[in-house]
Amino acid sequence: STQSTGTGERVLDSSYNNFERKSTDSFGFRIPNLGNITKIKIGHDNGGFGSAWFLEKVIIESGEGKAWYFVFGDWLSKDGPKGTSVELTPTDDHPASLPW
Secondary structure (H helix, E strand, O other): OOOOOOOOOOOOOOOOOOOOOOOOOOOOOOOOOOOOOOOEEEEOOOOOOOOOEEEEEEEEEOOOOOEEEEEEEEEEEOOOOOEOEEEEOOOOOOHHHOOO
16 A cells, blocks of 8 residues: 655635635545545635634545545634644544534
């Protein structure tokens, strides 16, 4: 089995107003099969007014029916203790037991 080194940085943007309060944003990418995803790094560039995000969770779904669930539940902010980016590892919990 081969180990992928990642996909590089991806910009999360769509035709909708992204990252608004009480919203869910979805983004699609065509990338090679990454195998088992062991971590992700997600963040923002702190650009614009009110650029802090509250990141509840990230769900990555493969085109083959596999899904990875990453739970954060905190702010990404230049003034916050976590900063503007974070590395997350997938949860081992079954999705039905997670708070969403």
